[in-house]
Amino acid sequence: MNGFASFVKKETLHIFRDFRTMMIVLLIPIVLMVLFGFAISTEVNNVDVAVVAPNRGDEVSKAVSRLQHNPYFTFKGFINADEIDHTLRSGNAMAVAVFDNDFNKKSALAKDAKAKPTVQIVLDAADVNTASSSAIYLQSVLTENAMSKQTLFNTHLLYNPQLKSAYNFVPGIMGLIFILICAMMTSVSIVREKESGTMEVLLVSPVKPIHIIFAKMIPYFLMSSFNLLTILLLAKYLLDIPMIGGISGIVIISLLYLILSLSFGLLISTLADKQFTALLISAVVMMVPIMMFSGMLFPIENLPLVLRPVSAIVPARWYIDAVRKMMIEGLPLMAVANDFLILLGMTVVLLGVSLKKFNDKLE
Amino acid sequence: MNEPIIHVENLCKKFDDFTAVNQISFDVSRGEIFGFLGANGAGKTTAMRMLCGLSFPTSGMGTVAGFNIRTEGEKIKSHIGYMSQRFSLYDDLTVFENMKLYAGIYGLSRQQTLQSIDEKLEQLQFASEKNTLVGALPLGWKQKVAFSVATLHRPEIVFLDEPTGGVDPITRRQFWELIYNAAANGTTIFVTTHYMDEAEYCSRVSIMVDGKIEALDSPKKLKEQFSVQSMDEVFRTLARRAKRTE
Structure with a gap:
């Protein structure tokens, strides 16, 4: 040997x-x-989010405050509906969450009510991967807690909730x-x-x-x-x-x-x-x-x-x-x-x- | 000790239709410097590979150092040394590390290893370059070191395949002194070369043409036989008969 x-x-x-x-x-x-x-990451990190909310009631405030406290998103303030395009193009925000006019009212209704509260998410999809993962995560942040029982879909991300x-x-x-x-x-x-x-x-x-x-x-x-x-x-x-x-x-x-x-x-x-x-x-x-x-x-x-x-x-x-x-x-x-x-x-x-x-x- | 160290009878090697080595027979005695000549493509390397246990003969038989080349190839390997024209040491290891590696491969003990290496370095007067990377040495020195490495384990016989290819005349002369030295210590030398002045230094010479041995004797007798002045002329007379091209 x-x-x-x-x-x-x-x-x-x-x-x-x-x-x-x-x-x-x-x-x-x-x-x-x-x-x-x-x-090189496609994960949700430091995503700037602006919010459009014609009526700012309790439920909207709750959702926005969750957004503010989430370390992966930065709340960039409220904007008007006609500013969405400009905000996204100028790069001031990567995503805009648009709350329904009657968001508060509908949220307060029972689970089986016909009129459900809706949030529209508008994203800058130039970076497809980041956009799609932000969308999912943003959705889950906004619809947490009280709202989850009423929202149309509720995505659970197991094991890798931040989509790292x-x-x-x-x-x-x-x-x-x-x-x-x-x-x-x-x-x-x-x-x-x-x-x-x-x-x-x-x-x-x-x-x-x-x-x-x-x-x-x-x-x-x-x-x-x-x-x-x-x-x-x-x-x-x-x-x-x-x-x-x-x-x-x-x-x-x-x-x-x-x-x-x-x-x-x-x-x-x-x-x-x-x-x-x-x-x-x-x-x-x-x-x-x-x-x-x-x-x-x-x-x-x-x-x-x-x-x-x-x-x-x-x-x-x-x-x-x-x-x-x-x-x-x-x-x-x-x-x-x-x-x-x-x-x-x-x-x-x-x-x-x-x-x-x-x-x-x-x- | 009169029995030959290499004994070959009717050795053949065929590759499909091509007969590289055609029924060669010869003996080499102990302590001889045996020159194995032939033009490129004459079958020298193939014959040598069979003797070293690297290639299996198609027919015929032979023994090297008393072992059968058909059945005891592994035993032959530990009794022979081998050095090829293609440089065989590792450039990124030092002279000492190369020597130690081969000493280890041939199973020398630690003490034998150090002793052998010291002897070789002294013989080469190369002790000062012990820790030089081999890659930094000139070709002539590399070949001398390679020869020392091939004889480190004191083999009974050492096969040299064109050991002085591309080396300057002075270094070739020094190289042959190393060969004489080894032969004087009882090591048999089996050497191929294209330099006819080197052929003159051999005790006996065989010349292969188209896979066959066409002449085998001492350089002196060969010259007499062909009535010429130099081995160069002997070789050219024979090699001209070749039909095979490379």
């Missing part, structure tokens, strides 16, 4: 000597988390980063040895080829585990994701996903002879499908029907789904057994195929 240990050491040295790449790999999760967590987009992105980032590091970096590192000719010398040495491969996987596995730790810490303390279900389940399924990604890397390394090819395969076969088909950016339900089966063979889809459930809904690992088993099956198949291909290739 002496040979194996020196090999792991050598691989670790390679990573440390390429200091820039190492820093990029270690910093990617942090940068992405901060970017998606704060900068970071909640959604964290599992996506995890799904992407691990495959990036484990599959892409490992395959490039194996192919680099083929390209430089050192692989040949290693094959003439008594080291078993499979030991070479495992020795390469170990440092990348550790690096990804470190990233997992960073991501979980950032998620908990920076983005305040509650993770009430505990992290053990998330860690277990993540480790499985790491092994799967490593097998992917091995498979790519058997297909490519040049580092560039390995990179290209990684980008085309992994990155794009993950972005498009995993539910990271777009909901799978929104995919055209013919493309939906494609998403089923993208491992990241199952991983991201499981992590979302565990991280945001706080479900235990048992509740995502379905995802877990699918990932496990994929890992077994991938590892088997890539090991076989690797051995075939040697002869």
Whole structure:
């Protein structure tokens, strides 16, 4: 095993000597988390709301005061109905809540009365995502309490009531980063040895080829585990994701996903002879499908029907789904057994195929 | 110790219709410097790969260091050293780290490792560059270090595949001193080269043409046989017969 240990050491040295790449790999999760967590957000935050209320009675005041006390909205004052367009265009407000003339009167009536109180919400939809989530949240704020029994619809937003987009992105980032590091970096590192000719010398040495491969996987596995730790810490303390279900389940399924990604890397390394090819395969076969088909950016339900089966063979889809459930809904690992088993099956198949291909290739 | 360290009989390697190595037979004795010559595409590398246990022969048999090349490839690997023209060390590791890696791969103990490395560095008079990154060394030095690494574990036989390609004449001369030194210590050298002056340094030389060995003897006798003045002429006379193109 002496040979194996020196090999792991050598691989670790390679990573440390390429200091820039190492820093990029270690910093990617942090940068992405901060970017998606704060900068790129579709969530309701600091939305300026103006109100049109011809008759300002009790019920209207209550609703407005709820608005004023809500940290996600800023009340910009009352305006007249004919100022709505101007207010929105000038950017003084992003949303305008228009109360019905008889809002108070109708609110006071019984639940089953025919005339129901109505509020019209007018939004600047230039930013579609923010507009639609603001609409839902604004509705729920205005119709809280007394009114809820009478309003036409009453949306409950569970688990992520503020529609924080970071909640959604964290599992996506995890799904992407691990495959990036484990599959892409490992395959490039194996192919680099083929390209430089050192692989040949290693094959003439008594080291078993499979030991070479495992020795390469170990440092990348550790690096990804470190990233997992960073991501979980950032998620908990920076983005305040509650993770009430505990992290053990998330860690277990993540480790499985790491092994799967490593097998992917091995498979790519058997297909490519040049580092560039390995990179290209990684980008085309992994990155794009993950972005498009995993539910990271777009909901799978929104995919055209013919493309939906494609998403089923993208491992990241199952991983991201499981992590979302565990991280945001706080479900235990048992509740995502379905995802877990699918990932496990994929890992077994991938590892088997890539090991076989690797051995075939040697002869 | 008279039994040959390499013994090959009717070794063949076919890739589909193409016969890369066609029924070659030869012996190499211990301590010899055996020159394995041939034009590009003559089948040298394929033959060498079979001897190193990297490629399985289509037919024929052979032993290297007493092990069967068909069945005991793994055992052969720990008794041989190998160095190829394509530079085989890691640029981003230091001279010392490269040496330590291969010492570890060949299963040397900690003490053996340090001792061997010290010896090699002293032989190369290179102790001061121990912690230099290999990537920063000139090519000639890289190749000398690579040779030291290939012989670090004191193999019985070392295979050198065009070890001096692209190296200046002075460094080539120094390189061959290293080879002589190793041979004097009992290591058998199996070397391919395109430099005919180097062929003159070998104890015996074989010349491959189109997958077959066309000539095999000491450089002196080969020159007599073809009644020419240099190995260069011997080689050109034979290589001209080749029908195969690269």
